[in-house]
Amino acid sequence: MDLDHPFFLSATWHVPVNGKLHKIGFEHVVMVGVGIIRVDDKIVLHESSYPGKPARDTFKVSGVNCIIKVQEISEHIFQANLEVDGRSFKDYQEQFNQKFITWKPITVAGKDVSVVLDKETLEVWRDGNAIDTTRDFTESGIATFFQLDSTPCKILSDGTSGKRTMTHILYANDVEVPIVVEVDERPIKLDLTGTLKSKKKNYK
Secondary structure: OOOOOOOEEEEEEEEEEOOEEEEEEEEEEOOOOEEEEEEOOEEEEEEEOOOOOOEEEEEEEOOEEEEEEEEEEEOOEEEEEEEEOOEEHHHHHHHHHHHEEEEOOEEEOOEEEOEEEEOOOOOEEEOOEEOOOEEEEOOOEEEEEEEEOOEEEEEEEEOOOOOOOOEEEEEEOOEEEOEOOOOOOOOEEEEOHHHHHHHHHHHO
16 A cells, blocks of 8 residues: 555554454555555455545454444545444543553563453453463552563552552563553544645646
């Protein structure tokens, strides 16, 4: 796909599904009708719609239905939106984050590994699979220990067990791992107003 095309629109979302953080990449040439969707860097959809028609692409991520829509929200201004499991991406992730914590991927043996914690049960997930852990009580809460291959990890949970108000900090090799930041609410837009005006002038 021509990344330098003046009508090129791209977007990336990081979507937690079933205990794993998935990367969704979207590339679309507006008004031409050609687009590509990637999940975890693998192409899952290569679509070609009618030029000028709004794009509405449906695909699945770990069995969950997802939709990417490209709509003309005003004259010559297009916006891409992701829906997950029938909800906007913002609403989906806010609801997910009420129950789970997702940390940024940890590099283990040259590969990125996702770690997700269930705040209520303190169950730990690696790339969508529950893993064995051990726990010790501390003065302020609970310490959860586990291994990612040869990498020792621990989650320090401060507060009352099972409460969503607990704070949870993940360490890998004694280095704190940042959590995935909340949803970026900035809309993904492409404004073609100036481009189309310029083309019209050139055709005169």
